[in-house]
Amino acid sequence: MSPELRLAAIVTLLSACALRGTTANKAAALRVHLEAATRTPGLGERLCDAIEQALRGWEAIECHPESISVHFCPLTVPGQSLH
Secondary structure, X not given: OOHHHHHHHXXXXXXXXXXXXXXXHHHHHHHHHHHHHHXXXXXXXXXXXXXXXXXXXXXXXXXXXXXXXXXXXXXXXXXXXXX
């Protein structure tokens, strides 16, 4: 996988976790992509450090194997709010 696609997958998974919650499958996929990204040649030193830090953080996260995503209305949609 190209470095660009790998980074896009990481950003997509991080966004999905932030918007709908982390599931066991999303966390596992994210760890795989982060680990592979640490072995990608040509990335800058700062980016590699950031990816390694993120990987360490995600390695510490455990999700229930049957966790599911939560669908909710974002607060940015006009006329709708959550209480």
